[in-house]
Amino acid sequence: xxxxxxxxxxxxxxxxxxxxxxxxxxxxxxxxxxxxxxxxxxxxxxxxxxxxxxxxxxxxxxxxxxxxxxxxxxxxxxxxxxxxxxxxxxxxxxxxxxxxxxxxxxxxxx
Amino acid sequence: xxxxxxxxxxxxxxxxxxxxxxxxxxxxxxxxxxxxxxxxxxxxxxxxxxxxxxxxxxxxxxxxxxxxxxxxxxxxxxxxxxxxxxxxxxxxxxxxxxxxxxxxxxxxxxxxxx
Numbered sequence: 001x002x003x004x005x006x007x008x009x010x011x012x013x014x015x016x017x018x019x020x021x022x023x024x025x026x027x028x029x030x031x032x033x034x035x036x037x038x039x040x041x042x043x044x045x046x047x048x049x050x051x052x053x054x055x056x057x058x059x060x061x062x063x064x065x066x067x068x069x070x071x072x073x074x075x076x077x078x079x080x081x082x083x084x085x086x087x088x089x090x091x092x093x094x095x096x097x098x099x100x101x102x103x104x105x106x107x108x109x110x
Numbered sequence: 111x112x113x114x115x116x117x118x119x120x121x122x123x124x125x126x127x128x129x130x131x132x133x134x135x136x137x138x139x140x141x142x143x144x145x146x147x148x149x150x151x152x153x154x155x156x157x158x159x160x161x162x163x164x165x166x167x168x169x170x171x172x173x174x175x176x177x178x179x180x181x182x183x184x185x186x187x188x189x190x191x192x193x194x195x196x197x198x199x200x201x202x203x204x205x206x207x208x209x210x211x212x213x214x215x216x217x218x219x220x221x222x223x224x
Contacts, residue, residue, distance in 0.1 A: 031211055042114075042202060043153075043215040088152060092211055096141055098204075100153040 006089060006101040014109050019076040021104040023089030024069075030092050032065055032072050037086045037103075046074075046087075079108045112137050112205050114216035122222045123193055130189045131219045133203035138183035140208035144176070147200040147218070159186040159203075193223045 006023045013019050023032070031050045035043040049056045049065045049072065056063045062075040076083055086105045090098040113136040123129050133142065142159040157165040157178055165178035180186040190197050200220050204213040 033212060035215075042217040043204075045212045045214065048212050090153075096206060096208060096211065097143070097155055097158065098153075098213060099155070102152050 006087075006104045008104060009102070010105045010107070012107045012109065013079055015079060015081060017079055019079050019083070019106050019108075021074050021087055021106070023072045023074070023101050025072075025089075025091045025099075025101075026070065027091075027093065029067075030094065032063075033090045033092065033098065034061075034063060034072075034074050035088045035090060035100075037088065038084075043088065076106075079106075081108050081110050084108045112139055112207075112214040114203060114205055114214055116203060116216040116219050118219060119217065120220040120222075122224060124224055125194055127193055128189055128191045129193065129221060130187050131201055131203075131221075133186045133188070133205075133216055135184045135205045135214075139205040140183075141206040141213075142180060142186045143204045143206075143213065144178060144186070144188045145202045145204065147202060149198070153202065156188070156201075159188075190221065193221075195223045197221065198223045 031048050033048045034046040037043050047058045047063050049063050060077045065072045084107050086103045088103045089101040092098055115134045117132045144156040145153040147153045155168050156171045157167040159165050159178050159180040161180045175191055177189045200218040202215050202218045204215045206213040
């Protein structure tokens with residue numbers, strides 16, 4: 001079953017701008033992960049943040065996690081046309097299974 | 111990291127038939143999973159493919175409809191049985207080593223049932 005809810009559902013930004021999307025979940029987690037999917041293809045793992053971490057960076061990506069609010073955010077800085085994709089958060093509890101959010105579709109305009 | 115391939119990449123099938131999807135990983139992995147992504151939707155876990163034993167299915171999915179095999183640590187198959195148009199989806203397999211929790215995904219199989 002899906003645990004995460006993401007907002008916004010869709011986001012359209014100009015190249016060079018930042019994109020922020022949020023994910024909320026319901027139960028306790030071991031970690032939260034963000035994935036990217038281009039045009040209905042396979043998912044690419046972007047970043048994993050553990051439940052005892054509050055912020056993590058990877059290149060132009062910044063992820064925050066607030067376990068008290070059961071929420072996470074993904075920030076993409078200085079967006080590029082190649083960042084156009086759907087972004088999913090996924091939570092992992094105690095058995096390595098992932099529960100995915102509904103996803104945010106990001107369109108970066110040139 | 112692991113590289114995962116799936117076959118076929120897409121197929122168009124007739125109602126009532128079955129399709130077997132293959133998932134091959136380029137290295138031995140502890141965990142393999144099968145997901146379904148219906149059009150415009152997120153991913154839903156179908157089952158965990160267990161090596162040498164029966165798969166573990168999530169609520170709403172049953173073995174008769176989605177039989178799964180995992181004969182070794184690098185290969186798994188998912189069969190979509192007695193298909194109906196409602197089975198039209200992308201089916202994705204993923205793999206993880208159970209140490210680092212990230213999962214690596216195959217490119218997906220896009221299934222259309224007429």
